[in-house]
Amino acid sequence: MGETVGHGTGPVKRTSPVTLREVARRAGVSPSAVSRAFTPGASVSAQKRAAIELAASELGYSPSVLASALTTGRTKMIGLVSNNFHNPIFLEVFDQFTRGLQDRGLRPLLVNLSGDMALADAVQMLRRYSVDGVIFASSTLPPDYARKFLEAGLPVVHSFGRWSARPEVNIVGIDNRAAGRLAAGTLFARGYRRIAFLGGPDSASSTQDRLAGFLEVANTRQEAQVTSSFAAAYSFDAGRAEMQRLLGAGPPAQAYFCGDDVLSIGALSALADAGLDVPGDVGILGLNDMEMARWAGINLTTVRQPIADIIASSIDLVVSSLNDPDQPAEARLFGCSIVERGTLRPRL
Amino acid sequence: MGETVGHGTGPVKRTSPVTLREVARRAGVSPSAVSRAFTPGASVSAQKRAAIELAASELGYSPSVLASALTTGRTKMIGLVSNNFHNPIFLEVFDQFTRGLQDRGLRPLLVNLSGDMALADAVQMLRRYSVDGVIFASSTLPPDYARKFLEAGLPVVHSFGRWSARPEVNIVGIDNRAAGRLAAGTLFARGYRRIAFLGGPDSASSTQDRLAGFLEVANTRQEAQVTSSFAAAYSFDAGRAEMQRLLGAGPPAQAYFCGDDVLSIGALSALADAGLDVPGDVGILGLNDMEMARWAGINLTTVRQPIADIIASSIDLVVSSLNDPDQPAEARLFGCSIVERGTLRPRL
């Protein structure tokens, strides 16, 4: 950013692609010399290199990654596959992935798995483009998906995926079970007793694990009354609809742990409409700590998922596993923490 | 979606890449025959094609796009360049771009211009990857940026860009000036007289045009009192901060036209904190109609930007201009409309 851009009043001139051999001819050297001049670590004399660099810049030469990939086998492209294009948290995720990859000289080839593109198409497509590796960023799809990439010979990391004791594919994320335990523990510490889990779609792998952890703690307390229900999607509308349904079905719980911030915000909106005060009448605890959670007017107390760590670690892992293809699959989990804001009553 | 995925209990087998010549050998034909079998419109006999397809599927062959790009000159990759990774509306934008491109067999190579990546780096990078074209999606950066891609020989479309009478580069977006006029007209029609423009960063090209259109109408009404100010960014925090500043500086206007929905939401939050009722005390009109605008609790009256049309048209335009590189630059503008919700008082 901040660079200056010419005002561009002249006519636009279009340059045609320049090849390595043209540079070689102009610099009076062999093609191999040019190639080596652009290969870090190759052996070229200083004066030859200077001549080549001069010729290259005069001609506006930039080497074709695709041609070199043909022999080196490295495209420096990473397939970035996701189906979560509706949860605002994923804009942050894409932002950080693209920057992290760019910083390492890698390029994200983006694949949207939510449209007509089936998994098998995505796999084949990424093979055809010879991507060096794949980052599969999805909190809702099961590990089998990531596995398909691996079977196709593509190193893969499943980010925000489900933990497994003996993972078949690389996985980076949070321990959803531990997050569920943390949530339940937090609600109890605030003195809530009639508590509820308001999860995302019950088919989502993350939902199941969070619920399991939540119940694990809740079941140790005899005085607890726990209920659970599931929204149709990780979305505002689904969260709002589910909370409306709950309010219509009977008296609300004292506090809800929602499987996602955007779900929480939907639930908050339903509570506000019903005239219930948060946190006076009902407590809400979210999960993710997306940017919006700290907006005044929302001010959501939430379980923070360390997104930056997950992403940085995912990139590390995909890079290391493409350098050593026989590296065994690995699971990297990060801990969560509570971000205290205004939707739970204070600790007793 | 909805496809079934095997449960994958067996060990993961990794396949190594299969080449065209291996398929040829197995099918007992020449390499050219295989190539032609995979080229639509090429002339291959039915039985040879069958033999080739059999061999290919037995071997799990998928042709390398990169190798073919070397001779055809088409990678079917489109650079998708943006710097707007913080406005939630852009998640919708990315979603629609990726799907639209995928539907046409194109692949988005995503470039994040907001980090350390300078414009010149992005241009060179996309040249090195031989992308067929570039979509530059930014509402904040000037047309000079898009022009740099064109100069590098890359067909480009500036989506959400600034209108120009004689465009040097392809541009698809809304007529920001007309949007400003629409906004002002709407406020007057509601009986507001002391009105204000609360724009994004005053360096953003879109802001200037919207303000110009806004004033154009406002200045035709003698009874109008118009003021204007600018938030530091297109963000919640910036909108909130700017509205707080305005409220601290004196009595508020009767209604504000904010340059963006997320800015509006920030402004709403400041108004709520100040105990002002919307639309009772103050009216707010946004721009974009992002998903969040219709959330209960926000319910923002806003100028709708036809994002789907802009994106579909951008893709059309980049495709047609890469098929005919000498096509003159074109500007395609779409009209905006008012989406009536709850932050302006009703028409008198």
Place this chain on the structure above:
DNA sequence: CAAGTCACTGCAACCGGTTGCCATGTACCG
């Protein structure tokens, strides 16, 4: 039945770089 079409096929060159191998030249060693 001869000539002309046309669909199909393989050969070989080519797309734009990379790299193993060998030749050359210089520096350094004892």
Place this chain on the structure above:
DNA sequence: CGGTACATGGCAACCGGTTGCAGTGACTTG
């Protein structure tokens, strides 16, 4: 001073497909 080590640089083959060209055979057409 002979000999070795090492840096440098060109040749040519190769990465995985594509395509112009020419050749083959089958099928029309008059």
